[in-house]
Amino acid sequence: MSDRTTKATIKDFFSSYFHGYDLKDDDDIFAVGFVNSLLAMQLVMFVEKEFDITVEDEDLNLENFKSVNAIAGLIETKAANVG
């Protein structure tokens, strides 16, 4: 999956949470204010199912999840390690 497609897919996921908000690739999703207590795990399950990777305990770092760019970077790194 291309980098653009990855980011577009991530933004599609967020669109239902960030109703009407134009989320930018570098926006801090925790600072935008739409995050609830369920989103963190929903995000983990989304990236695992959509991109066929496994998020593990050592991946638990806010830097990996704070923006669309960061999540795309995590997916790229995990996919490269698998490949």
Next chain:
Amino acid sequence: MEVNPRQRAEQAEFRAFVDQEILPVADLFDREEKIPSSLMEKLAHKKYFGPVIPEKYGGSGMDFVTYGLLHEEIGRCCSSTRSLLTVHDIVAQAILRWGSRRQKEYWMPRLASGEVRAAFALTEPSVGSDAKSIEMTATDTGAAYILNGKKRWITGGQTADLFLVIARSQEGPAAFLVERPNPGMRIEAISGMLGVRASMLAELHLENCRVSKDAIVGRAGFGFSHVVATALDHGRYSVAWGCVGIAQACLQACLRYTSRRKQFGVYLKEHQLIQRMITDMTTNLKAARLLCLQAGYLKEAGDPGSIMETSIAKYAASTMAFKAASDAVQIHGANGCSSDYSVQRYLRDAKIMEIIEGSAQMQQLMIAQYSYQHYQY
């Protein structure tokens, strides 16, 4: 949405076991406020502790729908027994999801065999729904963490060998595995509860309780967002199915009672106001079971929507079970208020289900937020 023939066959096996081993003695457990160790051993022998643990760790690798059916059948007979399995499985799921490789390799086989029994320690004397305000502290000394504080209403706490304890560290909330015995942990039994009376609740007093640095599950700072979220999601799933079991028990009790007791010269089942309660019980039970099935299939598929659907299933099933149990007592009249009939236990147990694993009000907040986010208006 249906269960497949294999799942149906497994449910029949679960039913046969619980009808023989649990149903005849569930009221006694309730009165004595205790599940005997002999039953715990039978449950372990049947591999009902941590059945979804993968086979590579010694588990059964049971799918989530079959797991739901197991918890429905146990919940139909005894919510206390189901609760002890629930909290054990909550801890297993948290380790399976966020534990280190070493933690998984060490704990999974022990949790799958039931040799080690686990409990989840989140709630505190002053902290319930507002879980992020926990007061228990975890101080990093460099070589270890020192835990201080109290945990209350800990299901299975009287007998558990392993606790998943949530505390506040310098880096944020964190989840710690605390083994029993630990010289810094004192355990006090709690008795006299309204419902789920045999779930062997305890209060944990942690005073300079030392745990090693590798006792953390996941990473410090992610205790709530990931570890507790995983744990409670699993807990809600089990409770939802347990509630379906309670309501099924209520329905069967009412069908039996209304077919045997006469008032005004006819069996109760001939009275239309009784029929209305039976109708509501049947309809709402079927609706809740379908929500549970949907959540189960989504869980099995690893679908992120499963988390919200589980919350909806738990809310629907717990409120449904309480209404079913209330109507069951109403139908049974004075008999239903006596210890001669189990429906009074179902009512007391069902009330607890509206409180635990996120109260009905907390589910309402989440579900309303979900609706505003996901539907056009």
